[in-house]
Amino acid sequence: MCQNNSDTQQNPSHFEESHEQVTHRDLTWDQYRDAIKGMRFFDPHIHMTSRTTDDYQAMYDAGIAAIIEPAFWLGQPRTGLSSFKDYFSSLVNWERFRSSQFGIKHYCTIGLNSREANNEPLAEQVMEILPLFIYKEGVVGVGEIGFDDQTAAEEKYYRAQLELSKSAKLPVQVHTPHRDKKNGTERSMAIALEHGLDPSWVIIDHNNEETVKSVLDQGFYAGFTIYPFTKMGNERMVKVVEKYGPERIMINSAADWGISDPLALPKTAALMKMRGIDDETIRKVTYQNAIDAFGKSGQIRVEDFANGLEIDQNQKMNGNTILRGGQQPRVAKESLLIK
Numbered sequence: 001m002c003q004n005n006s007d008t009q010q011n012p013s014h015f016e017e018s019h020e021q022v023t024h025r026d027l028t029w030d031q032y033r034d035a036i037k038g039m040r041f042f043d044p045h046i047h048m049t050s051r052t053t054d055d056y057q058a059m060y061d062a063g064i065a066a067i068i069e070p071a072f073w074l075g076q077p078r079t080g081l082s083s084f085k086d087y088f089s090s091l092v093n094w095e096r097f098r099s100s101q102f103g104i105k106h107y108c109t110i111g112l113n114s115r116e117a118n119n120e121p122l123a124e125q126v127m128e129i130l131p132l133f134i135y136k137e138g139v140v141g142v143g144e145i146g147f148d149d150q151t152a153a154e155e156k157y158y159r160a161q162l163e164l165s166k167s168a169k170l171p172v173q174v175h176t177p178h179r180d181k182k183n184g185t186e187r188s189m190a191i192a193l194e195h196g197l198d199p200s201w202v203i204i205d206h207n208n209e210e211t212v213k214s215v216l217d218q219g220f221y222a223g224f225t226i227y228p229f230t231k232m233g234n235e236r237m238v239k240v241v242e243k244y245g246p247e248r249i250m251i252n253s254a255a256d257w258g259i260s261d262p263l264a265l266p267k268t269a270a271l272m273k274m275r276g277i278d279d280e281t282i283r284k285v286t287y288q289n290a291i292d293a294f295g296k297s298g299q300i301r302v303e304d305f306a307n308g309l310e311i312d313q314n315q316k317m318n319g320n321t322i323l324r325g326g327q328q329p330r331v332a333k334e335s336l337l338i339k
Contacts, residue, residue, distance in 0.1 A: 029263065029267065032267060032270040032271070032274075033062065033266075033270065035270040035273040035274055036062075036063060036266055036269050036270045036273060038063075039063050039266070039269060039279075039282070039283070039286075039287075040063055040064075040065045040287055040306070041062070041063050041064045041065065041265050041266055041269065041286045041287055042064075042065060042066045042067070042068075042286070042287045042288075042290045042291060043059075043064055043066075043067045043068070043252050043253055043265045043290075044067075044068045044203070044223065044250055044252050044290035044293070044294060045068060045070055045144070045173070045205060045223060045225065045252035045253070045254055046067050046068070046069060046252060046253050046254060046255045046262065047069060047070070047072055047254060047255055047256040047257070048067065048069050048095055048098075048099065048106070048255070048262075049069070049074070049087075049090065049091075049095060050255065050256050050257040050260075051255060051262055053098070053101075053102065055255070055262045056098070056099060056101075056102035056104060057102055058262065058263060059102070059104060059262055059263065060102050060103045060104055062263050062266040063266055064104060064265065064266065065104065065105065065287075065305045065306070065308065066104060066105040066106075066107065066300075066305045067099065067104060067105070067106055067107070068107045068108060068109060068140060068141075068173075068290070068294060069091055069095060069106065069107070069108045069109075070108065070109045070111070070141075070143045070144040070173055071087070071088060071091060071108070071109060071110050071111050071112075071113060071143070071144065072113050072144055072175075072256065073113045073115040073116055074087070074257070075257050077116065077119070078116060078122070079122075080122070081122065081125045081126065081129065084122075084125075084126050084129065085129060088110055088129075088133045089133075091108040091110065092108060092110075092133065092136040092137070092138055092139060095108070096108070096138055103308055104305075105304055105305035106138065107138050107139070107140045107294070107299065107300065108138060108139055108140070109139065109140060109141035109142060109143035109144060109173045110130065110133045110134050110136075110139050110142065110143075111130065111142045111143045111144060111145040111161055111173075112126045112127060112130065112145065112157055112161065113144060113145065113148075113175065114144075114145060114146050114147050114148040114154045114157075114158070114175055114177075115148045117151075117153050117154045117156070117157040117158070118148075118149070118151055118153045118154065120153050123153070123157055127157065127160060127161075130142075130161070130164060131164070131168075134164065134168050134170060135168065137299070138299060139170070139297070139299065140170070140171065140294040140295075140297040140299045140300060141165070141170050141171040141172060141173050141203075141294055141297060142161050142162075142164055142165040142168070142170050142171075142172050142173070143171075143172060143173025143174070143175070143203075144173045144174065144175040144205065145157070145158055145161045145162075145172065145173070145174060145175065146158055146174040146175040146176060146177075146184075146188050147175070147176065147177045147184045147187065147188060148175070148177055148178075149177070149179075150177060150180065150183075150184055150187065155191070158188070158191065159191060159195065162191070162192060162195045162197060163195060165197070165201075166195070166196070166197065169296075169297075169298075170296075170297050171201045171202065171203060171293060171294055171296050171297055172192065172197065172201060172202045172203065173203050173205060173223075174188050174192070174202060174203065174204050174205055175205060175206065176188060176204060176205060176206045176207065176211065178206075181206075181208065181210065181211060182210050182211055185204060185207070185211040185214070185215065186214065188204060189202075189204060189214070189215065189218055189220060192220075193218075199218055199219035199220040200219060200220075200221070200248075200293075200296075201296055202220050202221065203220070203221040203222075203223050203250070203293055203294075204220045204221065204222055204223065205223035205224075205225065205252070206223065206224075206225050206232075207222045207223060207224050207232075208224075208232055208236075209236065209240065212224075212240060212244060212249075213244075216244060216247070216248055216249075219248075220248070221248045221249075221250060221289065221293045222248060222249050222250070223250050223251075223252055224237055224240065224249065224250070224251050224252070225252050225253065225254045226251060226252070226253055226261070226264035226265070226267075226268050227253075227254055227260060227261075227264070234264065234267060234268040234271050235271065237251060237268055237271075237272075238268070238271055238272050238275050238277065241272060241277060241281065241285055242275075242277065245281070246280075246281040246284035246285050246289070247284075247289075248289060248293075249284075249285045249289060250285060250286075250289040250290045250293065251264075251265055251268055251269075251285050251286055252264075252265065252290075253265050265286055266286075268286070269282050269286045272285075
């Protein structure tokens with residue numbers, strides 16, 4: 001015990017780190033939630049196809065009012081055009097309905113993802129059907145598109161979809177690669193500018209400390225995915241906001257089929273609040289900036305979700321409901337008994 005006290009006195013940084021752990025890392029989510037009570041959030045990149053109804057309920061309880069679900073790679077490569085049709089249809093229909101049953105407004109972006117752009121025969125077919133979906137109600141952008149392995153095929157279809165976004169007058173949601181991210185991000189922006197896109201219509205996503213300055217300096221929106229172990233932790237995110245401020249920065253969770261957290265956005269807001277970041281800055285990076293960026297689509301009406309949605313879990317879509325076998329709508333989520 002004496003040795004530990006001596007170490008602390010001799011090393012102030014060690015004390016600060018220990019204090020930080022006690023102040024923040026040792027708190028549970030239930031304790032954090034009090035810091036953001038009454039706040040509303042808009043998650044502009046979350047793959048709810050991968051999530052359960054309990055996730056929707058938890059998100060609603062944490063203050064998430066609206067979301068954007070980008071079309072993406074599902075983990076298992078699709079082998080035919082019909083699987084793309086069914087997936088895109090689910091984003092503009094069933095997932096939108098399912099989200100509403102938990103009080104959350106659902107929007108989506110539609111596009112051929114970078115990974116599957118490398119299957120060129122199938123990619124050509126997907127490109128032909130994209131116009132059937134990007135003009136649907138609730139579609140707020142073309143995405144997520146861009147680079148994965150930074151192949152010639154990925155660039156070909158990235159360029160084609162940038163042109164599609166221009167003709168449809170829709171924002172673009174860009175996936176930056178996991179490997180060689182800095183070069184891939186710079187390449188993504190350069191191509192967008194080459195095609196004459198206004199950078200304020202382009203959301204460059206999955207940023208980190210290495211890419212953020214260039215993205216903001218060139219006038220693009222900078223999306224940050226809070227993702228356990230990879231991409232961006234929320235402690236790092238707090239430091240980014242402290243350094244760069246709130247303009248054109250937006251935070252999301254992705255929450256895909258891997259190890260992810262659908263509450264990453266409100267948890268990050270709570271951490272920012274506890275680190276002394278003001279409420280208006282938090283509101284911009286967790287709510288307003290997403291609305292400003294994707295609102296250029298003309299599809300987002302804040303009044304549709306600002307005061308919450310009317311929830312009626314007895315509603316049906318095409319004869320289907322979220323209720324099963326005579327279930328009653330669940331209300332008391334804090335109850336021990338699951339009836």
